[in-house]
Amino acid sequence: MSAAIPPTERRVSARVGAISESATLAVDAKAKALKAAGRPVIGFGAGEPDFPTPGYIVEAASDACHNPKYHRYTPAGGLPELKAAIVAKTLRDSGYEIEPAQVLVTNGGKQAIYEAFAAILDPGDEVIVPAPYWTTYPESIRLAGGVPVEIVADETTGYRVSVEQLEAARTERTKVVLFVSPSNPTGAVYSREDTEAVGRWAVEHGLWVLTDEIYEHLVYGDAEFTSLPAVVPELRDKCVVVNGVAKTYAMTGWRVGWVIGPKDVVKAATNLQSHATSNVANVSQAAALAALTGGLEAVAEMRTAFDRRRGTIVRMLNEIDGVVCPEPEGAFYVYPSVKALLGKEIRGKRPESSVDLATLILEEAEVAVVPGEAFGTPGYLRLSYALGDEDLVEGVARLQKLLAEARD
Template sequence: MSAATPPTERRVSARIGAISESATLAVDAKAKALKAAGRPVIGFGAGEPDFPTPDYIVDAAVEACKNPKYHRYTPAGGLPELKAAIAAKTLRDSGYEVDASQVLVTNGGKQAIYEAFAAILDPGDEVIVPAPYWTTYPESIRLAGGVPVEVVADETTGYRVSVAQLEAARTEKTKVVLFVSPSNPTGAVYSEAETEAIGRWAVEHGLWVLTDEIYEHLVYGGASAVSLPSVMPELRDKCIVVNGVAKTYAMTGWRVGWIIGPKDVVKAATNLQSHATSNVSNVAQIAALAAVSGNLDAVAEMGRAFDRRRQTIVRMLNEIDGVLCPTPEGAFYVYPSVKALLGKEIRGKRPQTSVELAALILDEAEVAVVPGEAFGTPGYLRLSYALGDDDLVEGVSRLQKLLAEAKD
């Protein structure tokens, strides 16, 4: 008599199995793999400055490596001196006065975002997420038990959502609204008046706001990124700011971010981190201390290069029939519409989606871009211009040549 066949066992939990791979990192990994195999791929996928971390920051890390004090565990919430420096930097750059006890140092911005949502969301709580959105936001919300509710803006509004759109999406289950300026993936920057209006709407309805300020210093053409809790002080008791050193100081690999928020929420998030990862690498924290305590000369230099590349990529993309590329005011991305190209024949294929078009571009032009489906809005492509000027021109020239072949 044979043994009964056991029921099918779920090998991966439903919660984790539902998470999709980061589309931007996947595109970047594929581009690097093809380059390693000898193909001359140019990658516009990763949101990563192509500059080295400034020397004075690296030197501080080297010295920290030699200090036995940093070879041990330190407080889970961050080195006291770094938390104090982050508070001082926030006042200097944003006009927002906070205490060091309101700061939690995290392993990069992604951990900060997840821990912030985990600290304030209960199962079923809704979070309004303006789209196009960075791929990690909805996944972090779902992991924390929340429900992302998308509100879509397009190129006609500069990819900025209105208070009317937010209000239309609000329900009795809405607890949080996500606010990101400058934006990844679009480079959109909200004006001070728009920022204040969204903050006032949140206050009127008793909502929390999570605001991601990671690109705060990367703005161009007279635009300025204002900090929401600075222009709307009434919101501070229900506002969480996420930030980090990755973009401003070309420190993506150092993995240092932070949360700023009400003390009870920061304490709860710190408790979570104490069990998840304990403290951030002490060497990386000392590097971050040097970064936030120093001046902004390095980011100003990077900003000039990004601005030059921004103007070049927008001009070249808009020279392609079927591509409409608004001029971004911040971050280091463009988000052109390619809807007019979908369904057209290009080298014997008719891509029907921006996913299919991105795959065709990689195969035929050896250029890596991220399709808009990754950001909640099909029909677009995201290109990062955080790469060298020569590669940028060569990459977009390849796109021009390939897409010029599109025909009905």
């Protein structure tokens, strides 16, 4: 056993050194680099709509650029008019009535998640994290001093965890449960009844809930989005909601998210942000204001396209022997099981993990996918269907051709 490194010789802090790179961004960066080098790579890695930001939002940002009031510092917690718009939007879309003092505007959803956990958690506090999970959740928890406790759901339950699983994971150190519906990476959507059951279980045990609603408008078929604090009002004093404009309005690069929660928690998170980044870029806030006060026609068009692509990718993936792909009900991802392909020979190689398989797929088929290890569940791949129809069909056709070669 090696001796501990003296602090004077440690170049990177243990806390930050333990953070893993975002796997989804890493896959996307590699795909883009290969494309830039002339390789015909098709990327299923990034979780962002392939549509441009709607024109009226871009015009609002352009106008803001020429307005001197946006050339200066503004309140660290967000422009008052944007916070008011978030209040109105939350009531409209979720049936959840809040006040501006319960809102913090952040630099995207990731900052919202970290600052929410940082405001709630003390060192050693446990957070129950259903897996498969988005890569940022456990890292944000650890950075905030908390301990992620993973519970796993698989394709047999539609990637939804039960109250019984939550209860089995609860200890005297449990403080928060993470609840995400619709889900990244699986597209799972909890019913109203299941959502309410989770909320009432949390209330019964005095737990906090952090719920991520970023994909609220991207649900398909008979599935319906349900906002947890709206259906379990008793939870509101211990519930934090994170959201943003990235997915609904194709604004991933604009970096505007928000935290909704009890006033004392939001105030604490705002204090943290005041020292970390100050206010979110004013031009981006002006764009977000236009998005939230405009209509939802653009998202309706995107949802129609995503729904069409959802059907295509699920059908094509399920045509591959050894791949089992449940139909997602929300977001824009599929999360197929590839366990039956592991250990089989494909072009002279035997991938033993989904990381190995994803590497083989990139090298041999020039298709970028994200392995399940990034989401806490080896044996799966995540593919985003937020890309053009032609690229989607071509990319999955390449997978079909390559994986058809699998042999024992």
